[in-house]
Amino acid sequence: MDASGQILGRFATKIADVLRGKDKPTFEPHLLMGDKVVVKNAAKIVITGNKIEQKTYYHHTGYLGHLKATTLKEIMVKDPADALRRAVYGMLPHNKLRDHWLKNLEIHN
Numbered sequence: 001m002d003a004s005g006q007i008l009g010r011f012a013t014k015i016a017d018v019l020r021g022k023d024k025p026t027f028e029p030h031l032l033m034g035d036k037v038v039v040k041n042a043a044k045i046v047i048t049g050n051k052i053e054q055k056t057y058y059h060h061t062g063y064l065g066h067l068k069a070t071t072l073k074e075i076m077v078k079d080p081a082d083a084l085r086r087a088v089y090g091m092l093p094h095n096k097l098r099d100h101w102l103k104n105l106e107i108h109n
Helices: 008-020 072-078 080-091 098-102
Strands: 037-039 056-060 067-071 105-107
Touching: 008 037, 008 080, 008 098, 056 072, 067 072, 072 080, 080 098, 080 105
Parallel strands: 037 105
Antiparallel strands: 056 067
16 A cells, blocks of 8 residues: 555554455454555655644553653654554554554555
8 A cells, every 4th residue: 555645544544444354245353354454655644734743642651750742743753654553553443453453564664
């Protein structure tokens, strides 16, 4: 799939559907039926509105007071593939199969 000119969220939903296998007529939600997805030109993806400045990702290190915040702009400068990977990760169901689906995702800048 070519990411150049695509909107981040809409493109991530297409990828999530293919990874799960929802584009196939024999879809079963509890089975690994999806295909491997290779994404090219992740650096040319489009982010609409003010999300580039306002969207913030959080993670906690486990120590008291160590809540880390990173904006989407910082992620896009450092690694644009990570922004797409995080978007697809959030659109997959939160179950044991999510890590298996993500192993079938390959993103190139």
